[in-house]
Amino acid sequence: xxxxxxxxxxxxxxxxxxxxxxxxxxxxxxxxxxxxxxxxxxxxxxxxxxxxxxxxxxxxxxxxxxxxxxxxxxxx
Numbered sequence: 327x328x329x330x331x332x333x334x335x336x337x338x339x340x341x342x343x344x345x346x347x348x349x350x351x352x353x354x355x356x357x358x359x360x361x362x363x364x365x366x367x368x369x370x371x372x373x374x375x376x377x378x379x380x381x382x383x384x385x386x387x388x389x390x391x392x393x394x395x396x397x398x399x400x401x402x
Contacts, residue, residue: 327372327373328373328398330378331369332367332368332395332396334367336391341390344388348385353381355371375398378398
């Protein structure tokens with residue numbers, strides 16, 4: 327199991343739509359908006375690094391997303 331956070335920078339006014347879409351992705355434990363450099367934070371529990379990479383790429387390709395950064399918390 328891989329635990330990670332994906333930090334998401336959104337286009338202006340798009341953070342709410344992005345957060346809602348991210349919440350519907352399998353393996354996303356929770357997603358919420360934030361103030362500052364990153365607009366949305368997604369907490370992920372993926373079975374392995376390949377699955378985590380696939381999820382991060384899926385988020386990065388969403389409409390309204392400008393950039394993402396993935397922080398791996400732990401590999402269990």
